[in-house]
Amino acid sequence: MNQFVATLLGHGPRHAGSSVAARSEIAGLLLVLAVLVLVLGATTGRFLSEATFTSIAFQLPELGLLTLAMLIPILSGGLNLAITFSANIAALVLAWILQAGGGADAGIALFLLGCLAAVLTGAFFGGVMGLVIAYTGAHPILVSLSMMIFLRGLGEFLTRGGDVSGFPSFVVAIGQGTVFGIPVPLLVFLACVAVWMLILNRSRLGFSIYMLGSNPEATRYSGVDTHRALTLVYVLSGVMCAIAGIVMLARFNSVRVGHGESYLLITVLACFLGRVDPFGGFGRVVPVVIALVILQVIGSGLNLLGTNQHLATALWGGILVLVMVVRALWARLEISSYLASRPRPGRR
Amino acid sequence: MSAEPQTAPDGRDLIRLEHVSKRFGGVQALDDVAFDVKPGEVLCLAGENGCGKSTLIKVISGVHKPETGAVMRFDGAPMDDLTPARARALGIQVIWQDLALFPEMSVAENIAFEKNLGARLRLVDYGAMRREAAAILDRLGVDIDLDAPVKSLSIARRQLVAIARALVAKARLVFMDEPTASLSRAETKALLRIVRRLSEADIAVVFVSHRLAEVLDVSSRVTVLRDGRLVGTYPTRGMTQTKLTELMTGRTFGQEVHAPRTRSGTPVLAVEGLTRAGEYRDVSLAVMPGEIVGLIGRLGAGRTELALSLFGMTRPDAGTIRLEGRPLRMGSNRDAIAAGIGYVSEDRLSLGLVQPQSIGDNTVVTVLDRLVDDFGLLSPKKRRDLVADWIDRLKVKIGHPDDPVSTLSGGNQQRIVLAKWMATGPKLLILDSPTVGVDVGARAGIFEIVRELAAGGVAILLISDETPEVYFNADRIWHMRDGRLIEEFVPAETTLAAVEEAVHA
Numbered sequence: 001m002n003q004f005v006a007t008l009l010g011h012g013p014r015h016a017g018s019s020v021a022a023r024s025e026i027a028g029l030l031l032v033l034a035v036l037v038l039v040l041g042a043t044t045g046r047f048l049s050e051a052t053f054t055s056i057a058f059q060l061p062e063l064g065l066l067t068l069a070m071l072i073p074i075l076s077g078g079l080n081l082a083i084t085f086s087a088n089i090a091a092l093v094l095a096w097i098l099q100a101g102g103g104a105d106a107g108i109a110l111f112l113l114g115c116l117a118a119v120l121t122g123a124f125f126g127g128v129m130g131l132v133i134a135y136t137g138a139h140p141i142l143v144s145l146s147m148m149i150f151l152r153g154l155g156e157f158l159t160r161g162g163d164v165s166g167f168p169s170f171v172v173a174i175g176q177g178t179v180f181g182i183p184v185p186l187l188v189f190l191a192c193v194a195v196w197m198l199i200l201n202r203s204r205l206g207f208s209i210y211m212l213g214s215n216p217e218a219t220r221y222s223g224v225d226t227h228r229a230l231t232l233v234y235v236l237s238g239v240m241c242a243i244a245g246i247v248m249l250a251r252f253n254s255v256r257v258g259h260g261e262s263y264l265l266i267t268v269l270a271c272f273l274g275r276v277d278p279f280g281g282f283g284r285v286v287p288v289v290i291a292l293v294i295l296q297v298i299g300s301g302l303n304l305l306g307t308n309q310h311l312a313t314a315l316w317g318g319i320l321v322l323v324m325v326v327r328a329l330w331a332r333l334e335i336s337s338y339l340a341s342r343p344r345p346g347r348r
Numbered sequence: 349m350s351a352e353p354q355t356a357p358d359g360r361d362l363i364r365l366e367h368v369s370k371r372f373g374g375v376q377a378l379d380d381v382a383f384d385v386k387p388g389e390v391l392c393l394a395g396e397n398g399c400g401k402s403t404l405i406k407v408i409s410g411v412h413k414p415e416t417g418a419v420m421r422f423d424g425a426p427m428d429d430l431t432p433a434r435a436r437a438l439g440i441q442v443i444w445q446d447l448a449l450f451p452e453m454s455v456a457e458n459i460a461f462e463k464n465l466g467a468r469l470r471l472v473d474y475g476a477m478r479r480e481a482a483a484i485l486d487r488l489g490v491d492i493d494l495d496a497p498v499k500s501l502s503i504a505r506r507q508l509v510a511i512a513r514a515l516v517a518k519a520r521l522v523f524m525d526e527p528t529a530s531l532s533r534a535e536t537k538a539l540l541r542i543v544r545r546l547s548e549a550d551i552a553v554v555f556v557s558h559r560l561a562e563v564l565d566v567s568s569r570v571t572v573l574r575d576g577r578l579v580g581t582y583p584t585r586g587m588t589q590t591k592l593t594e595l596m597t598g599r600t601f602g603q604e605v606h607a608p609r610t611r612s613g614t615p616v617l618a619v620e621g622l623t624r625a626g627e628y629r630d631v632s633l634a635v636m637p638g639e640i641v642g643l644i645g646r647l648g649a650g651r652t653e654l655a656l657s658l659f660g661m662t663r664p665d666a667g668t669i670r671l672e673g674r675p676l677r678m679g680s681n682r683d684a685i686a687a688g689i690g691y692v693s694e695d696r697l698s699l700g701l702v703q704p705q706s707i708g709d710n711t712v713v714t715v716l717d718r719l720v721d722d723f724g725l726l727s728p729k730k731r732r733d734l735v736a737d738w739i740d741r742l743k744v745k746i747g748h749p750d751d752p753v754s755t756l757s758g759g760n761q762q763r764i765v766l767a768k769w770m771a772t773g774p775k776l777l778i779l780d781s782p783t784v785g786v787d788v789g790a791r792a793g794i795f796e797i798v799r800e801l802a803a804g805g806v807a808i809l810l811i812s813d814e815t816p817e818v819y820f821n822a823d824r825i826w827h828m829r830d831g832r833l834i835e836e837f838v839p840a841e842t843t844l845a846a847v848e849e850a851v852h853a
Binding site: 041055198200202203206209211214215217218219220221222223224225281282342 | 682
């Protein structure tokens with residue numbers, strides 16, 4: 001592993017299980033979030049309002065679900081560049097099933113069937129990538145890049161580059177409705193977060209993902225079926241893409257291939273802001289979720305301040321660079337105080 | 349070549365070190381060591397793995413900085429603030445066991461490598477490079493094709509390329525790290541002839557080796573290190589291998605040989621006519637319950653390759669493997685583990701442990717199935733209990749089970765490796781060089797665990813480059829050469845010297 005880059009990105013030694021380092025990691029991110037909210041609240045009177053909360057709550061799930069789809073491949077030492085187009089293609093499958101079933105008159109049973117088909121589609125394309133990566137040893141970036149180009153071409157060919165719309169009204173209600181004041185997409189996202197935490201912290205597959213993310217060969221020598229685990233990583237990623245695609249369909253009441261494309265690199269950055277090791281093996285769900293909230297708060301805050309959308313994106317990038325630098329300085333501080341405090345016995 | 353006497357008449361030192369100490373965290377790698385080499389002398393630096401030999405060389409070559417208080421003089425002048433570049437400028441060259449050559453590049457390019465090194469943009473003068481490389485090889489009296497890529501050469505010839513590279517850099521003191529480990533007797537003789545030539549040219553050579561027989565002819569003195577301390581420097585005349593082994597280990601071994609035990613019943617492992625093209629041929633051996641069978645041989649004899657097939661990582665072309673009498677066909681190492689076979693890899697850093705991950709996770713990775721609760725999820729409590737149990741049973745010294753396993757010393761890391769295999773309840777445990785990178789003091793502890801396992805009925809196949817360690821721990825020893833088992837020894841019926849002689853003949 002590239003130690004230098006790892007230091008820059010604030011590589012923590014922990015993952016599953018609660019430990020001091022993990023807690024301070026979360027506390028640090030929450031502190032950043034609190035400062036941001038206070039600053040933005042002081043700068044613009046409109047920030048601390050229900051409207052802001054609602055807009056964040058509706059926007060967060062799309063990026064959030066795609067980030068979850070990116071998280072597991074990164075933990076396994078890879079990357080999935082095909083997430084946004086996988087989401088589009090899965091949503092297209094749902095859209096076609098709804099249209100075939102009568103468009104605006106389609107029933108809820110058909111919608112559920114369509115969702116199942118969409119999830120299977122996501123799992124299928126993810127599985128293909130996973131099999132190629134696991135059994136040929138091809139680099140995940142190349143494999144998922146190829147898949148991304150394939151899915152984009154396929155989708156644009158099938159839709160002629162246009163929108164697919166005309167869904168029953170309850171679909172919009174799901175995308176823009178609330179339950180007890182909480183937006184439905186946010187509920188979906190929170191459920192997915194819970195499932196991801198369960199898989200990563202408590203399942204044998206999750207355990208294997210962390211291990212093989214650090215060293216696939218040593219993990220294989222220990223008797224873990226790393227090929228199977230790696231394939232499942234991309235299947236899970238594909239399933240999460242499909243869920244993201246469904247949520248996007250419901251929110252915009254239409255599907256267009258290319259929708260959400262700009263989220264791709266932001267999902268990677270959200271993972272790194274959430275202290276996921278870019279080389280795999282380390283990273284947890286909760287800090288990534290907090291990082292997502294931070295990014296969304298910055299986005300909404302700048303929007304309220306009347307900042308140009310493109311400038312907002314530039315500021316996201318700038319803030320991330322700043323975070324890396326602060327972390328490097330912080331790590332240096334921690335190391336020197338650590339060395340001053342005690343020499344650890346048994347260290348090589 | 350000038351014909352200087354082998355030792356300068358006034359007894360002046362080429363290099364003299366006093367009070368050299370070096371700590372790495374909690375490990376005292378060197379403790380107040382003194383060391384000297386005379387101009388043109390051939391010296392043997394001996395000691396077991398982990399005794400501090402490498403650290404001493406790294407201090408002298410500027411890689412490691414010694415603790416304050418060290419006195420280091422080269423040619424009479426103090427060598428403070430030594431860096432690798434400054435050490436090379438003084439004429440100190442190290443030829444590590446892996447030679448550090450560029451396999452894809454030609455012989456000439458490798459020899460003239462340092463000349464062409466530089467951050468500035470500058471054209472490489474291939475003509476001059478070839479002339480210089482040719483002149484150096486001529487001086488050594490060897491004939492190697494200058495344009496051949498280094499990867500096409502035998503190990504012995506690569507070594508000559510590495511020596512030539514040192515000479516180009518105007519070496520005055522050359523360290524050779526285990527240069528004979530993978531050479532045949534004839535190749536060793538040729539190498540020693542070269543060393544004599546270097547010595548005649550007033551270039552001092554320090555052989556790092558623990559096989560005295562090889563260097564007895566050329567070296568005048570032997571310096572022995574143990575546990576980071578200087579044991580002493582002795583004239584090679586009058587030194588015997590037995591005496592040297594005693595000095596290196598600090599123990600007399602005589603009584604520790606296993607008494608031969610008669611064993612009956614079904615062998616745990618029975619291999620018949622096992623063959624894999626290019627790796628090993630027609631291997632037949634058996635290991636009884638509770639028996640420790642050693643497998644020795646030179647590097648590249650096919651021992652690890654055989655072990656990998658027994659562990660299901662590679663498939664043999666022909667032959668049968670039986671475990672407790674039943675034929676065993678393995679599609680992968682998972683089948684081997686399920687059948688009761690464990691494999692402690694020789695490469696703990698990249699295959700034995702997932703170094704950056706936690707001590708706890710590395711301990712339980714082989715037995716995840718046993719950690720699930722009623723819902724099929726991993727139970728943190730079961731994990732905690734299992735880890736605590738093994739750390740306690742094998743007396744592993746750790747900070748916290750969540751610390752990365754890489755923070756442990758070599759010996760404690762190896763205990764974690766043993767724990768993760770013992771947790772699977774193996775019938776056969778294959779140990780491939782289990783004491784590589786383990787401090788001498790911690791080795792006895794590792795073998796204590798191994799012997800206890802054997803006493804409990806586990807069959808052990810012990811592969812090692814350290815013939816003494818196999819001799820004193822195994823019930824029987826197989827000698828492997830060029831992929832074949834060529835002879836069997838019973839330690840109780842033969843001497844260590846006879847076994848070592850056979851391996852290096």
